[in-house]
Amino acid sequence: MRILALTSWWPEPANNGSRLRIANLLRALAQKHEVHLVSFRQEAVSAQQIQRMLRICASVDVVPQRVWRPQPGEQIVSLWRSEPASVRATWNPEFAARVGERATDARPDVVVAFQIDTAPYALHVARAPRLLEELEVGNIHAHYVNQTSTHRRLRAWLTWRKHASYVQRLLRHFDACTVVSDNEQQLVRRIAPEMEAIHVLPNGADVHGCARDWGSPEPDTLIYPGALTYDANFDAVKYFISEIFPRVRHVRPGVRFVVTGAAPPELRVALPQAEGVHFTGYVDDVRSLIARSWCEVVPLRQGGGTRLKVLEALALGTPVVSTPKGVEGLDLKQDEHVLIAQTPGEFAAATVRLLEEPELRSRLASAGRQIVAQKYDWSSIGQRLVDLVAALAPHTVVQSKRHLPGQISV
Template identity: 50%
Template sequence: MRLLVLSTWWPEPADNGSRMRIMHLLRALSVRHELHLLAFSQGPPESVQHAELDGMCASVQAFARPGRPLTTADRLKSLVVSTPASVRATWSAQFAQAVTSAAARLRPDAVLALEIDVAPYARLVQRTTRILEDLELNFMLQQYRLHRAPHKRLRYLLTALKHRSYVRQTLRDFAAVTVVSSDEAQLVRAIMREQPVRVAVVPNGADVAGSSAYQYEPDADTLIYPGALAYHANLDAVQFFLHAIFPLIQRERPQTKLRITGRNTDEQRAALGSAEGLEFTGYVADIRALIARSSVEVVPLRQGSGTRLKILEALAVGTPVVSTRKGMEGLELKAGEHLMVADTPHAFAQATLTLLNDVELRQRLSQAGKQAVATRYDWRTIAADFCALVEESVHKEVS
């Protein structure tokens, strides 16, 4: 089949969760189908990397990511129009023209919209099968729950309701939609009611075959948190850990270090304050070697949505994980068997110390975690299931 793929993210290099997911799915699709990719870049379109994409796609095009600050007029207009202000503020006429031109030239069997931001462009393509990949609804409700100030709660509640209405209207034009967890699937089915859209769970995964090259051989008393601080949920998690948890760990094991990966600015680092044993690794193209050399991966997340690739990557190389319940949300893993789970600062610190003090427990969790990922979260199996979903959706619409 000929597939027109529209992406919110330029997927190469695959150095964050969204890009990794896209690359694994495209790689699997490219084995059986002809792919044409149009995607927004995170930097200048002319400077994007595309060597690997060129081997998978018949054509690739990068576009500048649109966007402008929301004005008061934008917010007022949102009171009377159905399209969210954030969608209107990021509309790209250039991208829309490229999509319609590509569709007319290629006559694709299906259009894949990778994330909700590019769904409006997929709707421009007529007489084809449309599939929306990786829809998230829960994050809007989280913002409402996180805030206590009445005016902010009201604002986020209204935003969440508008977003749900917009998603419901959008999905009427799609044959199928994928989500990363059963919780997200329930939310989508609830808002779609009797609308005939197929909702499929396509979880995040890990590169099990590639991870087998790494052995869990940790540096003593070394913790790791993989994730750039530019993402608000990562910044909140690290601040929470450094201020409330790390001092409790260092009180018993003062030699303990924390590695933080990713591109982080001086301003973002300053927001963490000063702490002994803090190490910034900077950008690392493949962080699996660093994770495998860390005693424990800590995931003290309190907000965010989706499922955590960082947990799956750690378990795939055999590094034990301590996570909050929020951090392991949507993953079919058992606390105490595949990873340690704790929510309060004291409990999180104690779980981490228990692992640092008990080599046998670390090895037991290491083996169980690797087995769980290999069984349930291997990208090869997940991507194959996604390919089957695309093919079935097209064949159903044709028939």
């Protein structure tokens, strides 16, 4: 089967949740089928990166992504238009042209649009079933629901209604879509009740890749993997440092809090200053740092989807303390797989408990590995996507992936 894959992120390095998901699912599709990739890129892509991608894809096209910077008054004007302002502002004729050209050359049996940013371009491919992979609407809906002031709530409602209307119209042109959780599935059903094929395909972790010796654990080390440049991560780190970490250090004065990922100086100075807080900056492979930590803290209060950082920590055998938001959409039980805490006091108490009880750490580590292996291993999740794509083109003769000479366009 020939698959045309459209991705909103260049799949490597797999240093954020979107890239991790795209990379693992692309690999699963390419193991069984012939995949042609048209991808946006956020930064320069090296020849070595492209060659690595050509090992699994029959062809690769890369297009620079346009960045949307809202202009004053743009949101007011956009109220009278049918599409969200971000959709119009980031429309990329070059990407659309590449999709059309590759569709003509490859004659795909199925088109898979990874995330909503690439969905409009899939409409340029005729006579092929379309799958929208990882439709996410919960973040915008939550932003509206959580507003308290009347003015902000009205603006957030208008944004939500426009986005929901856009998603409803878009889904009329797709044969199926996937979401990461049951909550997302229910929300999409409310938006587009006529769309029957809404499949839950959760996020995952590389269980096999995590099962290795990462070195000796570092006592009293807490970790949060996440770039401060993402608003939800910045809020989580600020919340932890200001309201939770001082309570933990009061009981365990030697505890360290390590934050991985991009941490620009202008964002770091906006955080409370506290002893014991360390910023690593960008790390190629954060797994060793997570595996050696006694605890991963996930003090998230906003954002959508499900957290790959939680699943990866559990796969590595690192216990997790999280807010309810941080484990939203995951089939994890309190005090069996993770510790869940609502208030700053509860979060600090759960963290201290984990640091002081080695038996608890051991029990959570074992249960965490087990639940991820059972329900969230990328290998099984990838196979579910392969089966879904195959079902969309039932008249296609499914053959093993042909080894074609790679084609590239940058």
